[in-house]
Amino acid sequence: MNGKFFDLKKEKQDRMINAAMKIFALQGYRHASTDDIVKEAGISKGLLFHYFGSKIGVYKFIFDYSVRFMNLELRTYVDSREKNLVEIIRQIECARMHVLKGYPYMQEFLNRSEVEDCEEALAIIEEKKTALQETYRTVYGQIDYALLPSRVDGRKIQKMLELSIKGLMGEKFRDPSYDPETFYEEVCEYLDMMKTLLA
Numbered sequence: 001m002n003g004k005f006f007d008l009k010k011e012k013q014d015r016m017i018n019a020a021m022k023i024f025a026l027q028g029y030r031h032a033s034t035d036d037i038v039k040e041a042g043i044s045k046g047l048l049f050h051y052f053g054s055k056i057g058v059y060k061f062i063f064d065y066s067v068r069f070m071n072l073e074l075r076t077y078v079d080s081r082e083k084n085l086v087e088i089i090r091q092i093e094c095a096r097m098h099v100l101k102g103y104p105y106m107q108e109f110l111n112r113s114e115v116e117d118c119e120e121a122l123a124i125i126e127e128k129k130t131a132l133q134e135t136y137r138t139v140y141g142q143i144d145y146a147l148l149p150s151r152v153d154g155r156k157i158q159k160m161l162e163l164s165i166k167g168l169m170g171e172k173f174r175d176p177s178y179d180p181e182t183f184y185e186e187v188c189e190y191l192d193m194m195k196t197l198l199a
Contacts, residue, residue, distance in 0.1 A: 021105035029121035100180035
């Protein structure tokens with residue numbers, strides 16, 4: 001990637017980043033086209049290739065950017081002293097909500113990358129995803145399952161909440177009125193309900 005990309009105005013950078021995230025999230029690497037990305041970003045194809053060189057160059061940059069940005073937000077919003085399962089998930093979702101305010105498609109792009117089936121894209125993902133996985137391992141490693149009632153399998157509750165949130169996001173993501181703050185409030189309602197059930 002041309003390092004001069006970061007010399008562009010922030011608004012133009014974010015327009016290009018968000019356009020690429022959206023197209024890759026909705027279509028996956030194999031079916032995404034640079035024509036769709038430039039149309040979404042409102043730029044010329046020549047400009048896209050000037051900064052990124054190729055479709056895989058765009059994907060590599062977007063994936064690396066997403067991993068770095070998400071890592072930073074998770075480290076900022078998740079309290080390293082927190083031990084409660086529901087509260088840790090709430091803090092993770094708060095971090096994601098802050099990410100989605102600026103980059104509405106980032107989480108869905110990262111979710112889509114987990115099921116990517118194109119060898120070219122998989123090579124990029126394998127190279128970079130370890131950093132984000134390590135952050136999640138650290139965050140989830142804080143959970144003290146002994147704080148939960150003895151009848152409860154904490155790891156199953158954790159998985160149930162993660163899958164529910166991911167499914168809810170997939171549903172909301174396709175809604176034109178999608179708003180990260182409203183989504184976060186809805187997630188918190190589910191978490192509050194679970195916290196009450198676990199009390």
